[in-house]
Amino acid sequence: MTMDAYRIGSEPYYRSVGDEETVFAAAYGARMPVMLKGPTGCGKTRFVEHMAWKLGRPLVTVACHEDMTAADLVGRFLLDPSGTVWHDGPLTLAVRHGAICYLDEIVEARQDTIVVIHPLTDQRRILPLEKLGTVVAAHPDFQLVISYNPGYQSVVKDLKESTRQRFAAIDFNYPDALIEAEIVVREAGIGAPIAERLVEIGRRSRNLSGHGLDEGASTRMLIHTARLVAGGVPIERACHAGLIAPITDDPDMRQALRAAVAACLQ
């Protein structure tokens, strides 16, 4: 089985904002599991891709969801004409071939699913395949990375203490205004003045997070909006299509966001 499909060909753009690359590289050196925390669209996934490219490892990404079972991660028996055949799940694949396995939005998965990663995240570094009655020892290059968003539904969805204490954590947040504007310029290919205005609007919208909005506009949303502007959409219209309309249906919050857009534009 070749992992070529999981290798990242060219360098993904990532603008470092602190020491996160150093911390991650050191954690990888020790094959220590890493947890990335931060709001949606602030660059967690991009960071993992960037690091996987930098470290030259294949990257297996799994987007977790609430119906995901342990079998979806580990693998299951399927039926073929000759009988049953075992089919590796993405986690098993990464464990066998020494990839970085990235479980995105891990809290979305059910608690009984999350516990399968426990034997992989301590000194054992094994993955028991209960159905096969075997144990897979992790490839020396294997590393587990998970991400989650502490702000998002934090009350109802949370990691168990026994899970979270296995990880080194890197906190992510939206970058400072100047850096964020730089990212928007680079990703959307628009001029700095417009990017700076959009970043201002984004910061205003984040004031509302937790007070009517679950979260404010992410860097990703600002890039989307900037791309609309680059595509010839007038900026106010682009803000509606790229920021306001996707983020909320609440008329009061929309009004507040519109006021923020109006206040920040010349």
Add this chain to the structure above:
Amino acid sequence: MTLREAAGPGLRPAGTGGDASARRLHELVRPREALYAAFRDSWPRIERIGPPAALEAWSAAAAELINAHAGAGTLLAFASITERLGRDLGLDALAAIGREAAEICRHAGRRPAEAALTVLPSLCARGGHAFVADVVDRYRVVTEVARARRGSVLPLLGVMATVGRAMTPTALSAWAAAGLRATATGSAAEAEAYFGLKTPLSRRVLAESGGDGFAARERALSAIFLALWGIRPVIRARDFDGGSAPVPRTGIAGQVIQVPPVPPILPPALAARYYEAALAHVGAHARFTPRKFQAGELKPVSIALVSLVEDARVEALAMREMPGLRRLWGPFHEAAEVEAPSSFGLIARLGRALFHLDRHDDDPWVEKGRRLFIERLDRLEDPAIPREIANLVGNDLGQMRLPFNAKTYLVEPAYRDDNLGLWEFADEPDHPAEAHEVAHDSVRIERKEDPDDPDARGDPDDAEESEGAQSATFAPAGPVIVRYPEWDHAAGVFRPDWVTLREAVPAPAGTSSRYAAADAAVAARIESIVRRAAIGRSVRLRRQSEGEQLDLDAAIDAASDLRRRETPDPRVFQRRAQRHRDLAALLLIDASESTRRLVAGTRSRIIDLEVAAVRLVSGAMAMLGDSHAVWAFRSAGRDEVSIAALKAFAEPAEPAAERFAALEPGLSTRLGAALRHSTAALAGSRSLRRLLLVVTDGQPYDIDVDDPAYLVEDARKAVQMARDRGVDVFCVGLGTEESEAGKRIFGARNYFPVARLSDLPAKLAMLYFRLALR
């Protein structure tokens, strides 16, 4: 006889016969001689307003007035306002007004009907523009009051010109509805006092609805403030009695922003953006005015000048960050009163010059101020600038010997605050009257908002309101059901058989639609949350097309099918899922007196919100067949804790709305006993999950308990004991932001503050998730 002769000289013959009402009107008027002469005089002018169809409607309305025996005076008043306002409002609107006046006359008599028509012109004027659409809606409010309280129409009309004009029809109607409800069982004099704006309750409801739909916009305005400034504001409507004093400016009192009704002189386009502009200005102060100025020995005119420059300074700083604010504030400066030949006019003109720094001003004094400000643009963050500039221009103003009257000074433009919040006044006799008033207001308002303050219950307003409260649900001293112990936290012991629980017999009641029906969307969301809730035993689902494991039996069947060269059934997996719902729930409503209070920023009482919330949940549960009951409780000392079953477990269907409508607030909140009784009822259930959901407004309280912690600790104990018996206890705290007592009793994770019905689904989703986790 020709039509012309029959109708008199004013009425032109119309061959089409589309003027039946006009002819009938003339026939009605003709026999009344005195009336006829005057009427014949106005008719041609009314007729010219047109169009014919509207004239027909108008004539029908006038005829209706005559048939209602409204009297000559009323009819002539109708004709006269039609002449005056016909072109602005249109005959159709006036016809509608005439019909309302006839209805008022039928219920309340001639004088109110005539007065209602005479007050119309003052209702229509705002900033020189007549507004048509909502005048008729305002009239409907008068009619509503006439139907229920005939004597109150005249007092109401007396305040209509000021109050009625400052409020949207919706707010006006809500204020009137609250009045009718509050005085439903009271005397006529009480109702008259309310509608004449003479009772504290009336003024409070008015302030809370805030005129101009402030209440309806409050959430959006708070959100705008938070978005722009990153500060969560406390915004309250400023108490304004609708008297002859000019509408005040925005006030800043500590953390509280008090917004007035929209000043009536503003044209509609600015009126619509008034609150946004006013709050943006307050936000600029909050961000850029670092500390209060010391008034010391400063003269009022200096205070006004320093404030003016400070306003300009913080706005300039704010516009550096958010250039779009210029578009918000600019039009107000254009509309501001700057030509008055007095110090006020000059000061206002300076304000405009400091806003539009690029515009030269012909007045040398104003120009000097502008120049001084421009010279300081590079160090605008310096809070000393206002004092500097005010000193330099203040002397010149003094030499002009223009009088400055601090009592009548109003900051211009209207969106700016009254500046009192910027100053620290020593106790000198000039200004403080107002300053104290503001401070007093804010204290009063904060107290009103604080549900945990036991003093608030002694508020005379509340006492006044409770007089009419004869609850239909709680018959006095029902049969004793059981006695419960109570936990004395000070002594650390249970007092056995301490509380007597009585059963209240639900009585039928009249009104059924007391609270607004909940939004259908909210109801639908709640139903889907209750439906999705994974409450039940997990079961193994066999022969699935997807699943975690192979279903061995299905796999063997499939394998044998394959060997026989037959098509196998592809459903060979099995998985686990939670299927059967097995839930017993008890919804417990706090029906104590404190739930009579209005939910902050809305027009509904807490109890109405409670009932609406409970009915939503109960309706969803009934639809899904979850076994549940709805109880309400209140207390009057330990010998009388009453529990009324609005819906019993055994009742299959959702109970009639009347039973809920009969629930009126009264007495106190002895929560612990009610919790124990509910727990006992639930603990007997054989369901897998047992849920006790308490819907309350905050703090337990009873007349025979002095120690505020006593009932809290007892209730906390009751919750703990319920948990020990396998009952999950949650609390939905309505109408309060946060209640420390609620968190203490139920645990912070099990206490859900809900300020609006629309917040309920989100909180319920969380609650059900908790339930499923355990």
